[in-house]
Amino acid sequence: MADRGLGQRTSLWLHPNSTRLKEELDAYQTTSCGETRTLWGLSVAVAASLQKKPNASTFPIVDWTPIAMDHLEQGAAGADVPGFRDCEDIRKSGFNKDGVYTIFVPNMNQPRRVFCVMDTSGGAWTLIQRRENGAVDFKRSWQEYKQGFGDPAGEHWLGNEVVHQLSSSANYSLRVEMEDWQGNTFYANFGYFQLDSEKEFYRIYLDKDSGISTRQGRLILRSNNFSTHDADHDNCGCNCAVIMSGGWWFDSCGPSNLNGVYYSADQYKQKINGIRWDHSSSSNISGPTIFSLRTSRMMMRPLHS
Ligand SMILES: [Ca+2]
Secondary structure, eight states: OOOOSTTOSSEEEEOTTOHHHHHHHHHHHHHSTTOOOOHHHHHHHHHTTSOOOOOGGGTTOOOSEEEEHHHHHHHHTTOSOOSOSSHHHHHHTTOOSOEEEEEOOTTOSSOEEEEEEOOOTTOOEEEEEEESSSOSOOOOOHHHHHHOEEOTTSSEEOOHHHHHHHHHHSOEEEEEEEEOTTSOEEEEEEEEEEEOOGGGTTOEEESTTTSOBOTTSOBSSOSOOOBBTTBOOSSSSSOHHHHHOSOBOOSSSOSOBTTSBOOOTTTOBTOTTBSBSTTTOOTTOOSOOOBOOSEEEEEEEEOOO
């Protein structure tokens, strides 16, 4: 990333919770005698009060938020919290490295840290799920899946409420990327993706027939309610979240569950409660063997009109 530090005219680095910065801005406004404030001058004015910009070597953890100056001035005037809605907003402002950024989701009071996948044509992705090493327990309650858990820099679930608010504010697509223990990678793209509200149990909507077919014509993920072990909204007389583990849009119970138990390289076979997509199929799988996957990540980005 190019240095977009305090010398830049278009943006500066600040922590979203920095009340001191706001005080500095207010002070600057009162001493600017009505002159048209230049962004350059504003940057210089607050430079001395800011902490040092984080060292670039700390990448990919970017625990600071770039905030465009026009948004900042709106914030100083008492408008909503300034900032970016999703990773695509951040990318469009000139930030092009993958990492953790802070977004301000519509209708949510607190800013959220998210992992952005920037290096893509067609727009940046906001991660909503990542499995990679089993560091985070995904056997969680309804409230935890609602609010999100884990670390955006590692394994995490962004949170159903965030995803609902984002996907209700604009049209989004969904991409799911996976890798099995043989090193095969595969993915699924959904041109349309939305989560209903909590009252509707965060029901998932996908494009076309609300699902994706395997080569055998079998649906992997379809328009179902979200369920957790303490909130059974699936289509089974049983409790799929208990049987399959984790929270997911279980059917009855269905062939997919990317929030299942993480199994290591010597344990991944024949695990119905593992991390599954279809039969976690790879090109090498011929039968109905149930494999748990090695990695997965789910991400969303706005559709371009
Ligand atoms: Ca049930």
